[in-house]
Amino acid sequence: MDNLEAITQAITRRSGVFAPHAIIAADFNVSRSDNENRAKLNSAENVLLHVMETSESDGYYLLVSSHDERKVIAELGETGIIEKIISADEEISSLPGGYVYGGHISGKKSQVDRVYSRINSLNFVSGQEQAYFDWDYEKLSQRFYALSRFLSKRITPDFQSTSINWPIADNCEWICYFCPESLLPLRLYTLDEAKSSLSEIARFLERFHNGMHDRFEIFPNANDITAFLAFPQRSANGKIIPYNKAKEEGIFVADPIELVVALKQTLPKSEKRKIGTFLNPATFMRVVNDFEKIRPVLEDRFAQSPYANMFQPSLFRSPEKYFSTLFSPGGINRLYLGIEILDDFFAREVLGKPVTEVEKLRAIDYLLRDTRVEKVKLIVQYGFGKKIPTSAGIVDYDQILSTLERSAISLAQLTKRHNNGNSLRLTVEVSRYQPVEGTKMHQLRQRPEFTDYPDAEREAYLAREEKIFTDAFRGQWKHALRFDYHYALPIDAFRN
Numbered sequence: 050m051d052n053l054e055a056i057t058q059a060i061t062r063r064s065g066v067f068a069p070h071a072i073i074a075a076d077f078n079v080s081r082s083d084n085e086n087r088a089k090l091n092s093a094e095n096v097l098l099h100v101m102e103t104s105e106s107d108g109y110y111l112l113v114s115s116h117d118e119r120k121v122i123a124e125l126g127e128t129g130i131i132e133k134i135i136s137a138d139e140e141i142s143s144l145p146g147g148y149v150y151g152g153h154i155s156g157k158k159s160q161v162d163r164v165y166s167r168i169n170s171l172n173f174v175s176g177q178e179q180a181y182f183d184w185d186y187e188k189l190s191q192r193f194y195a196l197s198r199f200l201s202k203r204i205t206p207d208f209q210s211t212s213i214n215w216p217i218a219d220n221c222e223w224i225c226y227f228c229p230e231s232l233l234p235l236r237l238y239t240l241d242e243a244k245s246s247l248s249e250i251a252r253f254l255e256r257f258h259n260g261m262h263d264r265f266e267i268f269p270n271a272n273d274i275t276a277f278l279a280f281p282q283r284s285a286n287g288k289i290i291p292y293n294k295a296k297e298e299g300i301f302v303a304d305p306i307e308l309v310v311a312l313k314q315t316l317p318k319s320e321k322r323k324i325g326t327f328l329n330p331a332t333f334m335r336v337v338n339d340f341e342k343i344r345p346v347l348e349d350r351f352a353q354s355p356y357a358n359m360f361q362p363s364l365f366r367s368p369e370k371y372f373s374t375l376f377s378p379g380g381i382n383r384l385y386l387g388i389e390i391l392d393d394f395f396a397r398e399v400l401g402k403p404v405t406e407v408e409k410l411r412a413i414d415y416l417l418r419d420t421r422v423e424k425v426k427l428i429v430q431y432g433f434g435k436k437i438p439t440s441a442g443i444v445d446y447d448q449i450l451s452t453l454e455r456s457a458i459s460l461a462q463l464t465k466r467h468n469n470g471n472s473l474r475l476t477v478e479v480s481r482y483q484p485v486e487g488t489k490m491h492q493l494r495q496r497p498e499f500t501d502y503p504d505a506e507r508e509a510y511l512a513r514e515e516k517i518f519t520d521a522f523r524g525q526w527k528h529a530l531r532f533d534y535h536y537a538l539p540i541d542a543f544r545n
């Protein structure tokens with residue numbers, strides 16, 4: 050085993066990242082026993098490792114190896130922008146959300162410049178990759194300033210701009226107590242409206258990511274992609290019409306398959322892209338179960354599509370056929386299901402999302418068994434507080450803990466059952482509940498019967514709840530479970 054292979058394996062274990070991966074830059078020509086030139090040795094042992102296709106963010110790790118120890122000193126995303134700078138055993142600088150759109154890098158100039166100068170001192174195997182790291186503090190500041198001026202409310206890239214919201218609908222048909230989306234009525238876009246937001250994304254990519262388009266994840270942002278099938282027409286005043294009234298006068302909303310075709314045509318380099326969107330298990334199962342009734346409306350609707358000749362009439366033969374086309378590897382290949390918690394009482398009474406456990410499990414089984422979807426991510430929440438009033442009385446903390454535990458154990462059994470060998474089709478993403486002003490749950494928290502965590506002990510309470518999940522998933526592949534602390538932060542908090 051040569052040095053490169055050895056360090057790759059060491060770091061792979063250290064960061065919990067599994068193959069496939071590739072080293073894109075390394076210089077390991079100096080032997081460890083070359084004590085005559087320590088400086089040369091240290092500099093030679095900087096390595097940049099590119100990790101791809103993990104369920105955590107893909108990207109680059111800048112590593113240093115001294116004597117027997119190998120350490121990650123910086124994590125960078127797919128576009129080469131620093132996410133985290135780490136020194137020795139502790140993280141010394143994390144460049145958080147505020148850095149994204151606001152154009153400030155919070156006084157870490159020397160660290161940022163040092164990381165890029167280290168990377169650029171390495172010998173790259175590919176000139177193209179070197180361009181990804183052509184940054185320094187000043188350039189990054191200017192880039193984020195320009196980005197914050199360019200962005201509209203419509204398209205919102207993530208920190209690295211590798212994942213971009215593509216708006217195809219506003220709001221949601223559901224009224225979950227915790228969700229700001231539920232405050233206004235659902236409005237699904239027509240194909241022309243969806244194409245117009247797609248053009249804005251194309252302009253964004255052209256201006257800020259020239260030459261790197263193929264690295265992006267596009268996120269068609271509908272709070273339920275299958276709502277387009279449940280409500281295929283929209284009246285002139287924007288009100289949605291259920292499919293059983295769809296023969297009435299109305300404007301057609303986009304069909305999800307049309308959306309995928311429009312995306313591929315506008316951004317042709319998207320072949321290998323991740324395309325992910327939300328799915329509500331209840332709406333999805335309603336469409337699956339009612340497919341026979343919906344089919345004539347969909348066929349009529351699709352016959353008028355500019356893309357009708359690209360598909361066989363058999364597209365609508367069965368829900369399996371339709372969804373296998375929509376969720377094919379070249380179509381929408383990642384689905385995010387808002388599971389929240391696997392407990393009917395808690396879901397209905399506390400979260401105001403009356404989707405039953407049976408509906409959730411059926412939707413997951415159906416997706417993984419009967420469609421070709423590559424990945425399903427289940428979004429789960431915790432961190433609701435200590436005592437919660439409901440119509441059936443107060444839910445106390447012991448009940449909350451045991452509800453979380455039951456839910457975590459069921460979810461862990463589910464991932465175990467569906468993920469075999471190296472395949473990780475089903476994963477769980479756990480988010481801390483964030484109270485958003487104006488929501489029903491925020492109002493519920495103002496009631497005197499509600500008890501929040503004591504401020505000084507908040508983190509300890511949350512850690513205890515997180516442990517319930519890590520315990521339940523013990524023994525499974527690390528990436529079957531992921532904590533996402535930033536999930537519910539309102540995007541406006543990042544704007545200047």
Ligand code: SF4
Pocket residue numbers: 221222223224225228229230231272329387402
């Ligand atoms: S949580 Fe999902 S289903 Fe509920 S209102 Fe929000 S977007 Fe809609």
